[in-house]
Amino acid sequence: xxKVEKRNFLLTGxxxxxxxxxxxxxxxxxxxxxxRIFNTACxxxxxxxxxxLVNGVTGQFSLGPNGFMAxxxxxxxxLMLPLSQKQEVxxxxxxxxxxxxxxxxPSLFLLALVLGGLLASLVAICIGVPTLRLRGDYLxxxxxxFGEIIIVLANNLIPLTNGxxxxxxxxxxxxxxxxxxxxxxxxxxxxxxxxxxxxRALKAIREDEVAAEAMGINLFRHxxxxxxxxxxxxxxxxxxxxxxxxxxxxxxxxxxxxxxxLIIIVLGGLGSLTGSTVxxxxxxxxxxxxxxxxxxxxxxxxxxxxxxxxxxxxFSAILVLLMIFYRRGLFGRRELSWQDFVNVWSRGxxxxxxx
Amino acid sequence: MSWTTFFQQLMxxxxxxxxxxxxxxxYTLVYGILGLINFAHSDVxxxxxxxxxxxxxxxxxxxxxxxxxxxxxxxxxGMTIERVAYRPLRNAPRIxxxxxxxxxxxxxxxxxxxxxxxxxxxxPRPELMKNVYFIAGARIQGVTFWVPLxxxxxxxxxFYLVYRTKMGMAMRAVSRDMETTRLMGVNVDRIILYxxxxxxxxxxxGGVLWACKYPQINPLMGTFPGWKAFTAAVxxxxxxxxxxxxxxxxxxxxxxxxxxxxxxxxxxxxxxVFALLILFLLVKxxxxxxxxxxxxx
Numbered sequence: 001x002x003k004v005e006k007r008n009f010l011l012t013g014x015x016x017x018x019x020x021x022x023x024x025x026x027x028x029x030x031x032x033x034x035x036r037i038f039n040t041a042c043x044x045x046x047x048x049x050x051x052x053l054v055n056g057v058t059g060q061f062s063l064g065p066n067g068f069m070a071x072x073x074x075x076x077x078x079l080m081l082p083l084s085q086k087q088e089v090x091x092x093x094x095x096x097x098x099x100x101x102x103x104x105x106p107s108l109f110l111l112a113l114v115l116g117g118l119l120a121s122l123v124a125i126c127i128g129v130p131t132l133r134l135r136g137d138y139l140x141x142x143x144x145x146f147g148e149i150i151i152v153l154a155n156n157l158i159p160l161t162n163g164x165x166x167x168x169x170x171x172x173x174x175x176x177x178x179x180x181x182x183x184x185x186x187x188x189x190x191x192x193x194x195x196x197x198x199x200r201a202l203k204a205i206r207e208d209e210v211a212a213e214a215m216g217i218n219l220f221r222h223x224x225x226x227x228x229x230x231x232x233x234x235x236x237x238x239x240x241x242x243x244x245x246x247x248x249x250x251x252x253x254x255x256x257x258x259x260x261x262l263i264i265i266v267l268g269g270l271g272s273l274t275g276s277t278v279x280x281x282x283x284x285x286x287x288x289x290x291x292x293x294x295x296x297x298x299x300x301x302x303x304x305x306x307x308x309x310x311x312x313x314x315f316s317a318i319l320v321l322l323m324i325f326y327r328r329g330l331f332g333r334r335e336l337s338w339q340d341f342v343n344v345w346s347r348g349x350x351x352x353x354x355x
Numbered sequence: 356m357s358w359t360t361f362f363q364q365l366m367x368x369x370x371x372x373x374x375x376x377x378x379x380x381x382y383t384l385v386y387g388i389l390g391l392i393n394f395a396h397s398d399v400x401x402x403x404x405x406x407x408x409x410x411x412x413x414x415x416x417x418x419x420x421x422x423x424x425x426x427x428x429x430x431x432x433g434m435t436i437e438r439v440a441y442r443p444l445r446n447a448p449r450i451x452x453x454x455x456x457x458x459x460x461x462x463x464x465x466x467x468x469x470x471x472x473x474x475x476x477x478x479p480r481p482e483l484m485k486n487v488y489f490i491a492g493a494r495i496q497g498v499t500f501w502v503p504l505x506x507x508x509x510x511x512x513x514f515y516l517v518y519r520t521k522m523g524m525a526m527r528a529v530s531r532d533m534e535t536t537r538l539m540g541v542n543v544d545r546i547i548l549y550x551x552x553x554x555x556x557x558x559x560x561g562g563v564l565w566a567c568k569y570p571q572i573n574p575l576m577g578t579f580p581g582w583k584a585f586t587a588a589v590x591x592x593x594x595x596x597x598x599x600x601x602x603x604x605x606x607x608x609x610x611x612x613x614x615x616x617x618x619x620x621x622x623x624x625x626x627x628v629f630a631l632l633i634l635f636l637l638v639k640x641x642x643x644x645x646x647x648x649x650x651x652x
Contacts, residue, residue, distance in 0.1 A: 063457070130637050131636070138636055142629075145582065145633065146629065148626070148629060149626040149629050156623060307469055309469045315461075316459075317458075319457075320462060324443045
């Protein structure tokens with residue numbers, strides 16, 4: 001391990017400890033509303049960085065993360081829902097066999113999340129094998145279509161998903177410990193992956209597929225692996241989300257979810273994981289902040305009625321304006337590294353050994 | 356299934372197929388020229404019905420005039436979208452243009468939700484569409500009969516425009532090679548604007564005819580017809596006008612007949628078309644009428 005690597009490793013470790021202390025403090029001192037926003041922010045971090053791996057780093061325009069999140073969400077819901085609650089919720093048609101017979105105890109929450117992620121990843125491979133051979137735009141429609149198919153299935157497979165009514169009363173296991181840890185380890189894993197030879201291959205594919213292939217990169221295998229990995233983390237994010245709000249229904253994972261993630265990765269910079277992380281957190285707060293726009297206002301003698309749904313208008317306008325005037329987003333393709341912090345810290349000083 | 360029900364369903368399929376064909380041509384025209392999936396196309400389709408709806412309901416104009424104004428406004432909206440959102444990105448990476456298209460589509464949909472609300476509204480149909488005809492013992496609604504006839508008439512006008520006029524020739528030239536066409540002294544920007552106007556007008560007409568068939572309109576009504584029409588364009592071979600028409604009829608007939616033969620699959624109707632799309636991309640990505648393009652290095 002070189003000196004720089006050792007320093008970065010120590011800084012990362014230190015940061016992690018600091019983060020955990022922060023979580024401990026937040027769980028005890030912050031109000032429930034703020035904790036909820038932080039939880040949502042961390043779930044967005046997991047989903048957005050994973051989405052960026054496909055869209056930003058590999059340059060394959062996918063529109064289906066809502067489908068993967070739905071798969072993870074439903075899997076976790078079905079595994080974790082207590083048996084008594086299962087009987088209560090499925091009054092239209094009884095629940096299908098394997099899920100009606102058992103329910104995970106709270107201690108197996110992590111396993112449920114991982115299983116949800118793995119299932120989403122498996123489906124990602126199934127959808128990726130046929131579609132990833134296609135050129136860019138066709139991938140976009142195929143993945144969009146796939147996401148819609150998942151929602152249609154969720155609406156119609158009533159013995160499994162309870163249809164449009166959804167599943168209520170999922171135990172609220174998700175707390176800051178879970179979300180912050182998942183966010184941290186997701187970014188950590190993806191960052192190491194992007195900096196590996198595998199990640200460089202992905203970037204090569206983004207820049208020029210033909211040239212990358214000529215250099216001996218197996219296009220299909222690399223794209224598929226990135227897609228599957230992205231599916232895994234999207235599934236986990238879906239599972240975390242469902243156990244945070246304790247309910248799941250098809251409307252939760254419509255195209256709006258994909259659209260939110262798209263805004264996050266574009267705003268942060270396509271291809272920048274740190275950009276996605278920062279903007280995911282910003283976005284969670286912005287989403288709450290813009291509720292102000294939707295609330296009624298009285299300015300002077302004028303009364304402005306609240307306009308529900310105004311947030312999405314603002315977000316889509318932001319997206320279009322960003323694409324036209326500020327395509328690189330906040331970070332472009334740059335990643336924030338410890339070196340940047342060290343540079344700021346030691347500005348004007350002579351730093352030995354590390355340049 | 357008796358012969359008369361089959362005949363009814365067949366007519367129904369043709370009528371839905373003709374609407375998909377109208378929409379699919381809009382996608383294919385834009386894709387042929389810019390190589391861009393115009394995600395906002397399905398929202399222009401939705402706007403067409405609302406424009407007509409408000410002309411009839413609020414301004415109390417006669418039905419035909421409302422539709423003409425609505426279609427004109429659609430063409431205007433299409434040109435605005437091109438001018439404001441797509442032209443600045445003409446030379447940008449494909450992914451940027453695609454994201455912009457998704458953004459524009461989402462913007463129109465949500466603006467619609469905010470301004471007119473999510474609750475579906477009833478679309479006033481002319482008497483002509485409400486009549487019921489009996490053909491060979493089958494009971495055929497006026498819409499099922501008139502919608503494909505109107506659509507086919509409009510398609511004929513379109514073929515004339517694309518294959519017999521100077522502007523149509525310029526459009527085909529731009530879709531072949533934009534740079535060379537520019538060198539020939541053609542104002543490429545104007546041709547692209549014209550293409551958007553034409554495609555959006557078709558979407559507007561499609562929207563009004565769609566609303567005659569399914570007289571419930573809401574701001575998200577364009578999404579599924581839009582995707583199915585795009586699928587139709589792909590199935591027909593994207594960039595090819597005749598192909599888009601054939602694809603539209605294939606998708607419409609397949610969808611209606613599947614539901615007719617397997618009534619318990621009705622809920623999966625929308626999923627089925629996407630499955631068909633993926634299947635088609637696997638087997639013949641260039642579509643029925645498409646030519647295989649060599650990738651340029």
